[in-house]
Amino acid sequence: MMNSMHMREAVKAGDLLPLGEKGRPRVGATLATLFLSILFLVLPALAARAMDIQQVTSPKGITAWLVEDYSVPIVAVRFVFDGGSTQDPVGKEGLANLMTGLFDEGAGPLDSEAFQIRLDDAGAEMSFEETRDGVYGSMRMLAEQRDEAFDLLRLAVNEPRFDQAPIDRIRAQILSGIIANENDPDTVAQHKWARAIYGDHPYSRSDQGSRQSIAAITQDDLKTLHKAVFARGGLHVAVVGAIDAETLKKKLDMVFGDLPQKQALTPVADVEPKLAQRLEVNYDLPQTSLQLAWPGVKRKSADFFPAVLMNEILGGGTFTSRLYQEVREKRGLAYGVNSSLVNQDHADALIVTTGTRSDRVAETLGIVRDVARQLAEDGPTEAELAATKKYLIGAYAISNLDSSSSIAATLVELQLDDLGIDYMQRRAGYINAVTLDQVKAAAKKLLTAEPTIMVVGPPLAGAGKG
Amino acid sequence: MTFQAEWLHGTLLATSLAFTLTGSALADSAVPPNTKPAEFKVTDFLLDNGMEVVVIPDHRAPIVTHMVWYKIGSADEPPGKSGIAHFFEHLMFKATTHHAAGEFDRAVSDIGGSNNAFTSYDYTAFHETVAPSALEQMMGFEADRMRNLILTDDVIKTERDVILEERRSRIDNNPQAVLDEEVDATLWQNQPYRIPVIGWMQEMEQLNRIDATAFYDKYYRPNNAVLIVAGDVEPAMVKALAEKTYGKVARGPDLPPRIRPVEPEQNTKRTVTLSDARVSVPSFSTQWVVPSYHTAKPGEAEALDLLAEILGGGNRSRLYQAVVVQQGIASSAGAYFQGTMLDDTNFTVYGAPRGDAKLADVEAAVDAEVARIASGGVTADELEKAKDRYVRSMVFARDKQDSMAEIYGSTLATGGNVQDVQQWPDRIRKVTADEIKAVAARYLVLARSTTGYLLPQQQAGN
Numbered sequence: 025m026m027n028s029m030h031m032r033e034a035v036k037a038g039d040l041l042p043l044g045e046k047g048r049p050r051v052g053a054t055l056a057t058l059f060l061s062i063l064f065l066v067l068p069a070l071a072a073r074a075m076d077i078q079q080v081t082s083p084k085g086i087t088a089w090l091v092e093d094y095s096v097p098i099v100a101v102r103f104v105f106d107g108g109s110t111q112d113p114v115g116k117e118g119l120a121n122l123m124t125g126l127f128d129e130g131a132g133p134l135d136s137e138a139f140q141i142r143l144d145d146a147g148a149e150m151s152f153e154e155t156r157d158g159v160y161g162s163m164r165m166l167a168e169q170r171d172e173a174f175d176l177l178r179l180a181v182n183e184p185r186f187d188q189a190p191i192d193r194i195r196a197q198i199l200s201g202i203i204a205n206e207n208d209p210d211t212v213a214q215h216k217w218a219r220a221i222y223g224d225h226p227y228s229r230s231d232q233g234s235r236q237s238i239a240a241i242t243q244d245d246l247k248t249l250h251k252a253v254f255a256r257g258g259l260h261v262a263v264v265g266a267i268d269a270e271t272l273k274k275k276l277d278m279v280f281g282d283l284p285q286k287q288a289l290t291p292v293a294d295v296e297p298k299l300a301q302r303l304e305v306n307y308d309l310p311q312t313s314l315q316l317a318w319p320g321v322k323r324k325s326a327d328f329f330p331a332v333l334m335n336e337i338l339g340g341g342t343f344t345s346r347l348y349q350e351v352r353e354k355r356g357l358a359y360g361v362n363s364s365l366v367n368q369d370h371a372d373a374l375i376v377t378t379g380t381r382s383d384r385v386a387e388t389l390g391i392v393r394d395v396a397r398q399l400a401e402d403g404p405t406e407a408e409l410a411a412t413k414k415y416l417i418g419a420y421a422i423s424n425l426d427s428s429s430s431i432a433a434t435l436v437e438l439q440l441d442d443l444g445i446d447y448m449q450r451r452a453g454y455i456n457a458v459t460l461d462q463v464k465a466a467a468k469k470l471l472t473a474e475p476t477i478m479v480v481g482p483p484l485a486g487a488g489k490g
Numbered sequence: 491m492t493f494q495a496e497w498l499h500g501t502l503l504a505t506s507l508a509f510t511l512t513g514s515a516l517a518d519s520a521v522p523p524n525t526k527p528a529e530f531k532v533t534d535f536l537l538d539n540g541m542e543v544v545v546i547p548d549h550r551a552p553i554v555t556h557m558v559w560y561k562i563g564s565a566d567e568p569p570g571k572s573g574i575a576h577f578f579e580h581l582m583f584k585a586t587t588h589h590a591a592g593e594f595d596r597a598v599s600d601i602g603g604s605n606n607a608f609t610s611y612d613y614t615a616f617h618e619t620v621a622p623s624a625l626e627q628m629m630g631f632e633a634d635r636m637r638n639l640i641l642t643d644d645v646i647k648t649e650r651d652v653i654l655e656e657r658r659s660r661i662d663n664n665p666q667a668v669l670d671e672e673v674d675a676t677l678w679q680n681q682p683y684r685i686p687v688i689g690w691m692q693e694m695e696q697l698n699r700i701d702a703t704a705f706y707d708k709y710y711r712p713n714n715a716v717l718i719v720a721g722d723v724e725p726a727m728v729k730a731l732a733e734k735t736y737g738k739v740a741r742g743p744d745l746p747p748r749i750r751p752v753e754p755e756q757n758t759k760r761t762v763t764l765s766d767a768r769v770s771v772p773s774f775s776t777q778w779v780v781p782s783y784h785t786a787k788p789g790e791a792e793a794l795d796l797l798a799e800i801l802g803g804g805n806r807s808r809l810y811q812a813v814v815v816q817q818g819i820a821s822s823a824g825a826y827f828q829g830t831m832l833d834d835t836n837f838t839v840y841g842a843p844r845g846d847a848k849l850a851d852v853e854a855a856v857d858a859e860v861a862r863i864a865s866g867g868v869t870a871d872e873l874e875k876a877k878d879r880y881v882r883s884m885v886f887a888r889d890k891q892d893s894m895a896e897i898y899g900s901t902l903a904t905g906g907n908v909q910d911v912q913q914w915p916d917r918i919r920k921v922t923a924d925e926i927k928a929v930a931a932r933y934l935v936l937a938r939s940t941t942g943y944l945l946p947q948q949q950a951g952n
Contacts, residue, residue, distance in 0.1 A: 356651025418602010
């Protein structure tokens with residue numbers, strides 16, 4: 025009984041994540057809002073009451089954002105170093121991913137076995153993962169055992185051992201996953217998509233690497249990457265829970281204070297996703313997946329909030345979006361249909377995903393494109409815009425502030441985007457200031473472009489429709 | 491790090507269901523001095539029309555999770571009508587005599603709230619998360635659609651297309667899901683858990699307005715519902731609002747006890763095999779019929795939870811250590827137990843090979859660990875650590891309001907009560923090593939098990 029739950033709405037955009045395996049979730053209406061259906065909210069005016077964010081700087085100069093909260097006796101720590109899988113050398117793709125699998129596999133005087141026993145005894149959970157643009161670490165600990173937990177984090181961050189036995193074991197697990205997905209239509213399609221829209225850019229590569237590339241990775245490669253990335257210059261930290269600023273300062277120095285000052289990252293160029301392509305990945309599947317990419321908008325652009333509102337109206341996280349109404353509610357063409365703005369450090373896009381049975385592909389694609397065309401030509405109505413503003417303002421915390429861990433994750437993203445410690449107070453103002461004309465302009469600018477369209481399923485009978 | 495293994499999803503799901511816990515359980519250990527005593531103190535009461543209400547105050551943020559759980563799931567469906575429970579969940583979002591289609595959704599999104607619903611074997615739940623000031627409005631909408639839905643043939647036809655697409659997307663497009671469905675149909679010889687929640691395709695295609703209306707009239711009644719309100723609220727206020735809204739809905743006819751067909755004695759080892767071109771690495775899972783919290787003798791379900799944790803709960807588990815780390819033949823191996831079910835449930839072990847290892851070797855190694863725990867039991871140290879992990883997970887669970895609401899809702903919808911949830915940690919603490927060995931020996935017998943194999947497509951001539 026594996027699939028016991030059936031939701032009215034998919035909690036994922038579709039089988040194909042936008043723009044390859046991962047895009048960093050951002051504030052606003054990005055990937056994060058796709059998960060809103062099962063999460064939480066705090067209302068905007070209340071953000072101040074709910075959250076007093078302190079900026080804490082340690083004697084050695086490590087800065088963290090802290091929300092002190094004793095109502096549940098835990099501490100959540102989240103941090104990121106700039107430079108993710110884009111830093112994998114050519115021919116060693118999968119290096120950052122492999123590295124993140126090894127931080128709890130031995131550090132300092134402790135081998136893998138000893139480290140994991142200590143971690144379990146400390147009642148703490150530690151995890152690391154990479155995106156294209158960063159290496160993230162998270163730890164969740166019981167307040168009463170935080171000293172032991174922070175000590176293990178210090179070891180993992182500063183002195184990972186990268187012993188050969190765990191390297192070989194974790195590599196073998198990753199390899200098994202790569203092989204397992206070689207004939208998986210979604211994985212094959214994702215790889216084709218990434219290559220088509222990113223060309224030679226590092227974003228076109230798989231974060232897990234290939235059979236050959238992960239076989240080529242050595243212990244020295246791991247040590248070199250760790251040294252290049254784990255430096256104070258590219259670090260952002262957030263902590264939420266039962267800890268005060270003075271205690272945190274000591275912990276920050278202990279965990280991060282002895283890292284080198286400067287990162288040694290390979291520069292990564294910006295890339296414009298290549299649009300106006302038709303990609304077909306043929307498999308004999310009961311349901312055909314559709315994925316469309318239009319241009320996106322940079323997080324720092326003045327068009328950002330108009331585009332966020334436009335995307336929300338088009339196919340964002342509510343049951344009232346135009347795509348949801350036209351594709352699912354009125355015609356029953358699909359179970360899930362979503363649009364999302366994806367912001368990464370070096371590329372942006374607006375992605376729509378859905379899936380339908382093969383004899384209704386042309387119809388579904390036609391409806392999706394008509395909805396986009398109409399929004400580009402006429403823009404939304406005043407009423408739609410007003411309702412969407414209220415939604416976006418109120419729903420901020422649904423995907424951002426529903427637990428200590430998610431608050432910590434949000435605070436790290438705010439730091440990465442350089443939005444300021446008082447951003448939550450200002451955000452509603454930015455949204456309210458957007459005019460109907462600005463949203464119309466954003467719709468016109470993004471949605472009049474010819475999208476890249478990928479179809480994953482049986483061959484289309486009358487190709488070129490839509 | 492990421493690596494994909496289909497079974498991991500099942501493990502996570504099972505873990506979240508197994509770790510049923512409440513904050514009040516921690517009262518003596520870890521609550522800091524400045525936590526108000528009223529925080530997390532659960533109140534439950536009954537409305538005059540038979541609707542049960544549970545209130546879980548949590549004042550950390552000005553939000554509230556409002557859930558209505560109906561004690562009706564796919565395992566309660568009439569023969570030949572598989573999928574009707576889930577289909578009906580979708581239909582609950584249509585027009586009522588008081589509100590046009592989509593009005594409820596718009597009311598939720600206009601205030602930045604979230605709403606959704608889900609269906610399982612034993613229950614169907616509808617939920618909204620909003621500011622406390624909107625709680626009465628949510629209750630009004632929910633109470634309205636409990637009785638006032640308008641079902642037309644047009645609405646039925648379009649929404650039926652949606653659930654057919656949902657089935658294609660969740661099941662038919664995914665070889666693992668197709669196999670799971672048929673493993674369930676083999677593991678369960680008589681119990682309705684053999685039928686998928688989403689339904690069999692050919693029966694879903696025939697679901698109609700008459701089926702839906704009959705289903706609605708029978709099950710969507712206040713005396714078949716549990717209201718869970720978790721968040722920035724006080725029980726007295728919730729009670730007043732509930733009486734004002736749900737309290738106005740007339741009690742329905744008494745529903746018969748939920749007595750369903752149960753399993754006959756099982757005497758065979760069965761296997762189910764799916765070969766598919768999309769599969770490159772084989773995997774297996776073996777399942778047994780075991781008691782759930784609702785059907786078990788005292789202490790047995792708690793022992794099964796701890797057995798699953800020690801045998802295959804994570805990186806420190808016996809299966810992971812033996813098969814993945816020491817023998818180095820598997821990319822994944824583990825175990826899980828889904829205890830929160832109305833009838834007998836399943837206990838599962840799984841694994842997949844890595845490198846040159848064969849699936850048969852992994853399966854044999856997993857079987858050997860199961861046999862070892864059934865004959866030799868667990869150590870005191872393993873048991874204490876497993877209990878510690880459960881206690882820790884409870885503290886972490888309190889950090890999320892909706893997990894608390896789901897723990898109470900699923901327990902009450904599967905024959906349990908508030909005390910069952912609150913006393914669960916104490917019952918876990920009392921489990922002995924002997925009891926764990928006993929349940930392993932009694933239930934994890936290969937001669938009466940069902941194993942599913944997901945295999946790559948056979949090459950011609952093989």
